[in-house]
Amino acid sequence: MNHKPTFRDAEKISAYLDGQLSEAEARRVAARLESDPQLAEVAQKLRQARALLRQTPRRRVPRNFLLTPKIAGLKPPVPRAVPVFSWASAVTLLLFLFTLVGNLLGSLNYGAAAPERLLVAAPPSNIGGSPEGESPKLAGPTLQNTPTAEAEAYALVGPSESADVSAQALPAEQTQPEPPVNPWLIVWPALSALSLGIAGFSRWLSWRKFKKQLSKL
């Protein structure tokens, strides 16, 4: 007995018209359409709607929708070398700072150690005036351990002036020549600047090539 078609029936018929049902389901729907005029009417309506929609006239485009580099937001490609040199620049800069800080700390340590040595080196100047037996053990090993600065000072001033050794020791230490500048303090910034320069130059070359390509469009 035929019943009033439901929306579920219409949905099945619609999918059947589009070939979206399984083989078994499609056979069942086809059989029902044969035997049920109400369902056949629904199928007819769906077919007509579909056929009319397929005849919808196509409009011509009002303009072209081509993308320009500006609309597309294109930027010149970054050459592979640029990131490498940029990182190299950053690394060398870090090494430079590391070396610089290392040098500063080194000189601070040196500055802190100097008075200690002076204090220890002081007893010889007071040998004459100091009571005998006053920590000779201390003076002995201390002198042996006296850094080379004093020894060099002796050597520089020569034996003729070494009579008042203790008097000369202090100025000699104070006027000692500046330690030589760490060469890395020059090498690191130079490498950093070179890497940065290469990165910048590569980028500029790439930008120039990109501009040339754009002008051809």
Added chain:
Amino acid sequence: MDELALIRQAQRGDLDAFNRLVLAYQETLFNAALRILGDEDLAADATQEAFLSAFRALNAYRGGSFKAWLLRTVTNACYDELRRHKRRPTTPLEPDDADGEEIESPRWLADPGASPEEQLDQAELEHAIQHCLDALPADFRVVVVLADIQGLDYSEVARAVRVPLGTIKSRLARARLRLRECLQAFWELLPTAFRLQSEDKA
């Protein structure tokens, strides 16, 4: 050059290759947007936006129908336009002349290869279809435009609108029934040729 080669070039940032794809598909995308939005200016904006989005997201394309992929981007752009212009009145399909009278067969509808009678018939059919499409809720309209006007299959439509296949079947059936009911009012007015064709195809 074949389509896939152009897509690969465009994926590497070649704008020239992408623009060749634009020329090939701009009419399809514009017509889909026009039927969904019912307004030429909005459809043009959506089409431009869709191509821009497509170019930016081209690396996400992993094969399959490129037309379906592009129609998905234009569908998204249409939804954006619908949200943006929800409260803004749209331009009617038939523009008015200087006296405010409706121009029945606008110049931009004209098919240069068709006779004046055929052009008039086409304009009437388009008017009827667009009128009935506009009466549908947007979600139903999108599905029927993609499936029946643009010819996508159910799975492609489902991917485009991001809803399950069952929902597509249901929306399409309901949209077709509503359209048929709406077109019934135009049935006698529709050119005989179209009526006969639809009867034949039915």
